[in-house]
Amino acid sequence: MNNLFDLSGKRALITGSARGIGNVLAKGLAQYGAEIIINDRDQQKADMAARLLVAEGYSATGYAFDVTQSVQVETAIAEIEKNIGPIDILINNAGIQRRHPFIEFPEQEWDDVIEVNQKGVFLVSQQVAKYMIKRSAGKIINIGSMQSELGRKTITPYAATKGAVKMLTRGMCVELAEHNIQVNSIAPGYFDTDMTEALVNDEAFSSWLYQRTPAARWGKPEELIGAAVFLASSASNYVNGHMLFVDGGMLAAV
Numbered sequence: 001m002n003n004l005f006d007l008s009g010k011r012a013l014i015t016g017s018a019r020g021i022g023n024v025l026a027k028g029l030a031q032y033g034a035e036i037i038i039n040d041r042d043q044q045k046a047d048m049a050a051r052l053l054v055a056e057g058y059s060a061t062g063y064a065f066d067v068t069q070s071v072q073v074e075t076a077i078a079e080i081e082k083n084i085g086p087i088d089i090l091i092n093n094a095g096i097q098r099r100h101p102f103i104e105f106p107e108q109e110w111d112d113v114i115e116v117n118q119k120g121v122f123l124v125s126q127q128v129a130k131y132m133i134k135r136s137a138g139k140i141i142n143i144g145s146m147q148s149e150l151g152r153k154t155i156t157p158y159a160a161t162k163g164a165v166k167m168l169t170r171g172m173c174v175e176l177a178e179h180n181i182q183v184n185s186i187a188p189g190y191f192d193t194d195m196t197e198a199l200v201n202d203e204a205f206s207s208w209l210y211q212r213t214p215a216a217r218w219g220k221p222e223e224l225i226g227a228a229v230f231l232a233s234s235a236s237n238y239v240n241g242h243m244l245f246v247d248g249g250m251l252a253a254v
């Protein structure tokens with residue numbers, strides 16, 4: 001029981017992890033012993049992020065694919081399983097944001113958000129789960145959001161996809177738990193990353209955030225590592241279909 005959170009000997013694939021939250025989670029899982037596969041759309045960026053981890057003494061490989069492209073995803077997962085090794089942990093982190101008032105939202109941007117944030121989770125999980133089922137073991141962690149529960153002006157498609165991530169998590173849990181695959185979700189509140197740069201730089205938004213969040217501050221991406229290690233490790237072996245909010249208490253408050 002001393003090693004409940006130990007990830008030694010485990011291999012984790014984290015989508016969209018060349019930067020941002022995914023990159024911080026990659027390093028966090030590596031610190032707990034996991035071998036990391038950095039995924040992003042661009043091979044050079046994935047390789048660079050992997051090299052930085054290796055330079056710090058961790059084990060990491062860059063592997064680019066676009067989570068929205070089913071053929072690329074199927075090929076990539078098969079190659080990773082064959083040439084690098086079994087994927088024990090999958091974090092579906094790749095995500096995009098587009099902002100427009102609802103009545104002006106361009107159809108193409110609606111499609112783009114749905115493809116990455118929703119279909120991407122489906123495609124990658126489906127391929128990875130096939131191999132996990134054969135081994136009767138696996139951890140899948142989907143990155144949700146405050147918008148899995150709360151709406152906000154100008155980001156309706158994003159909220160629709162993050163609400164879907166909550167139900168994808170539950171649906172996958174219902175079918176995969178009997179194979180000893182735990183599917184759960186982490187829902188971050190507001191974290192300071194490239195995705196939220198415009199909001200961080202917007203004084204009015206930040207002061208609203210300080211009032212609205214019981215913790216009265218932005219989250220630091222490192223503060224998501226504990227939840228990820230918990231859900232990736234044997235500490236959560238009977239936790240299934242859960243969405244863990246790491247939000248400074250925002251969801252608890254009106």
Ligand SMILES: NC(=O)c1ccc[n+]([C@@H]2O[C@H](COP(=O)([O-])OP(=O)(O)OC[C@H]3O[C@@H](n4cnc5c(N)ncnc54)[C@H](O)[C@@H]3O)[C@@H](O)[C@H]2O)c1
Binds near residue numbers: 018
């Ligand atoms: N930053 C926040 O406050 C916040 C809050 C809640 C949820 N989230 C979620 O956390 C996740 C990471 O967000 P972030 O803030 O680090 O964003 P980010 O923009 O910094 O990083 C997202 C990464 O995903 C990659 N990506 C995008 N489309 C891809 C695709 N089709 N295939 C592969 N990779 C792709 C990008 O290249 C980028 O490296 C997202 O799912 C986001 O919705 C973020």
